[in-house]
Amino acid sequence: MNCRMKQSTIGRNIVDEISFGAIVKIRDQLLEMQRQGKKVYRLESGDPSFSLPPHVKEAIKQAIENNKTHYTDSTGIPELRKAIAEKLVRKNKIKDATPENVIVSNGGMNALYVTFRSLLSPGDEVIIPDPMWTEIAEIIKLAEGVPIRLPVENYIEEMQKYEDDDKVKAVFVNSPHNPTGLVFTPKQIDGIISFAESKGIFIVSDEAYEDVIFDGREHVSPGSKYDNTISLFSMSKTYAMSGLRIGYAHTNSEILYDRMKKLLRCTINGVNSATQYGAVAALTGPQEFVGQMRSEYQKRRDIIFNAVSKSRYLEPVKPGGTFYLWAKIKEYPKEVKDSWDMTYYLLDKTGVGSSPGPVFGPAGDGYIRFAFSADTEHVREASELIEKFE
Ligand SMILES: Cc1ncc(COP(=O)(O)O)c(C=O)c1O
Missing domain, CATH: 3.40.640.10 (Type I PLP-dependent aspartate aminotransferase-like (Major domain))
Structure with missing residues (x-):
C-alpha cells in the first residue's frame, strides 16, 4: 500500500473550516527580524510580562516535591x-x-x-x-x-x-x-x-x-x-x-x-x-499582586494611548480594560492600502509588531491592534516610535 492511496481516503472534516491564525504570520516575521539582529517590539499578541506570584510558584514546587503528580x-x-x-x-x-x-x-x-x-x-x-x-x-x-x-x-x-x-x-x-x-x-x-x-x-x-x-x-x-x-x-x-x-x-x-x-x-x-x-x-492567597498588575497595565495603557493619539496616521480607542489598544487608521501612508499593509509598514519602519484589524472580523477593516502586555519600558520605547513614525 502506498502513502498516496492512504491520503486519498481522508474526507472533509469540520477542522478544515479553521484557519491557522493570521497573527502567526506577523509573529513569524518579527521572529525572523529578531534572528537578523534587529530590535523588535512584540506588540502583536498579548502575554502578561509579569512573573508568577512567589506563593503560587512555591505551591507548584511543593506539589512536585510532595509527589502530587x-x-x-x-x-x-x-x-x-x-x-x-x-x-x-x-x-x-x-x-x-x-x-x-x-x-x-x-x-x-x-x-x-x-x-x-x-x-x-x-x-x-x-x-x-x-x-x-x-x-x-x-x-x-x-x-x-x-x-x-x-x-x-x-x-x-x-x-x-x-x-x-x-x-x-x-x-x-x-x-x-x-x-x-x-x-x-x-x-x-x-x-x-x-x-x-x-x-x-x-x-x-x-x-x-x-x-x-x-x-x-x-x-x-x-x-x-x-x-x-x-x-x-x-x-x-x-x-x-x-x-x-x-x-x-x-x-x-x-x-x-x-x-x-x-x-x-x-x-x-x-x-x-x-x-x-x-x-x-x-x-x-494574598491578592495584592492583582492590584499592582492592574495599575502597571493602566500606566502602560496611558503611555501607548497618549503616543498613538499624537501619531499622524492612527487614532486610538481608549481601552477601559484588557491590555489591547485598538487604533483606527485615519490616514494611509502612500505605500499603504489596507490594515494588513499598515501592520507590515509599521513593522518595517519601526520594528513594532501589531495585528491587522480584519483578523478580528469585518468590523476590523481600517484598524490595527497593539498589545501592551509587554514590560513597561518596552511599551514606552515602542510608543515613542509609533508616535513619530512617518
Ligand atoms: C477574549 C479571550 N478569551 C479567552 C482567552 C483565553 O486565554 P487562555 O486560554 O490563556 O486562558 C483569551 C486569550 O487571549 C482571550 O483574549
Missing part, C-alpha cells in the same frame, strides 16, 4: 473546585456556584471549546461581537455552530433584530473586550440579559480580563443576575499563568455540566496536577 479528577482537584466556587460567590456574585457545578479547564480556550461543544447542535447560531478575538468564531464553527457577528458598539440594539430568529441559541459576551478594550456598563449587561431572557437562550460570558480593568470601573458578571449563563474565566491574565494553561467555568445546567465533564474526560482528562495546586494558592 498523579492523575486528578478530570473536572479538577476538589480543593481547587472549592476555591473556585468560593471565589465565584464572593467576587463574581454567582450565588449558586458550588464545587459540583464548576470545572477546571486547560486555559480559558479549553473552557470555551467544551462550552460551545456542549451547548450547540449543528446549525445553531451564536451572536458574537464584531470585532472579536479570532478564536471565538473558530471554536463556534468547530462545534458546528454559526457565528453571527454584530457591531460591538451597538451590540444590544443590533441583537434585537434577531428577536424572532429561533436558530439563535446563545449570545456571547466578552467584557472587558478583546480587541477593543471596551467594558460593558451594568446597564448594557442588563440589556443583554433582557434579550437572552426574552428568548430563553444562554449567555456565554468570557471573563478572561475581569481583573484587567481601569479607572475604577466595575466588572459585572452576567451570571450574578441571569441563571442561564455559562461563565468562563482564565488564570492567564489575572495571575500571569498563561503558559501553565488553566481556566475554569461555571454552569448551573446539569445537562450542560454532564456534557462538559464528558468532554474533559475524553480530551484533556484534567489539567496537570502541579498547576492546579498553584491555582489553589493563587485564588486563596
Whole structure:
C-alpha cells in the first residue's frame, strides 16, 4: 500500500473550516527580524510580562516535591473546585456556584471549546461581537455552530433584530473586550440579559480580563443576575499563568455540566496536577499582586494611548480594560492600502509588531491592534516610535 492511496481516503472534516491564525504570520516575521539582529517590539499578541506570584510558584514546587503528580479528577482537584466556587460567590456574585457545578479547564480556550461543544447542535447560531478575538468564531464553527457577528458598539440594539430568529441559541459576551478594550456598563449587561431572557437562550460570558480593568470601573458578571449563563474565566491574565494553561467555568445546567465533564474526560482528562495546586494558592492567597498588575497595565495603557493619539496616521480607542489598544487608521501612508499593509509598514519602519484589524472580523477593516502586555519600558520605547513614525 502506498502513502498516496492512504491520503486519498481522508474526507472533509469540520477542522478544515479553521484557519491557522493570521497573527502567526506577523509573529513569524518579527521572529525572523529578531534572528537578523534587529530590535523588535512584540506588540502583536498579548502575554502578561509579569512573573508568577512567589506563593503560587512555591505551591507548584511543593506539589512536585510532595509527589502530587498523579492523575486528578478530570473536572479538577476538589480543593481547587472549592476555591473556585468560593471565589465565584464572593467576587463574581454567582450565588449558586458550588464545587459540583464548576470545572477546571486547560486555559480559558479549553473552557470555551467544551462550552460551545456542549451547548450547540449543528446549525445553531451564536451572536458574537464584531470585532472579536479570532478564536471565538473558530471554536463556534468547530462545534458546528454559526457565528453571527454584530457591531460591538451597538451590540444590544443590533441583537434585537434577531428577536424572532429561533436558530439563535446563545449570545456571547466578552467584557472587558478583546480587541477593543471596551467594558460593558451594568446597564448594557442588563440589556443583554433582557434579550437572552426574552428568548430563553444562554449567555456565554468570557471573563478572561475581569481583573484587567481601569479607572475604577466595575466588572459585572452576567451570571450574578441571569441563571442561564455559562461563565468562563482564565488564570492567564489575572495571575500571569498563561503558559501553565488553566481556566475554569461555571454552569448551573446539569445537562450542560454532564456534557462538559464528558468532554474533559475524553480530551484533556484534567489539567496537570502541579498547576492546579498553584491555582489553589493563587485564588486563596494574598491578592495584592492583582492590584499592582492592574495599575502597571493602566500606566502602560496611558503611555501607548497618549503616543498613538499624537501619531499622524492612527487614532486610538481608549481601552477601559484588557491590555489591547485598538487604533483606527485615519490616514494611509502612500505605500499603504489596507490594515494588513499598515501592520507590515509599521513593522518595517519601526520594528513594532501589531495585528491587522480584519483578523478580528469585518468590523476590523481600517484598524490595527497593539498589545501592551509587554514590560513597561518596552511599551514606552515602542510608543515613542509609533508616535513619530512617518
Ligand atoms: C477574549 C479571550 N478569551 C479567552 C482567552 C483565553 O486565554 P487562555 O486560554 O490563556 O486562558 C483569551 C486569550 O487571549 C482571550 O483574549
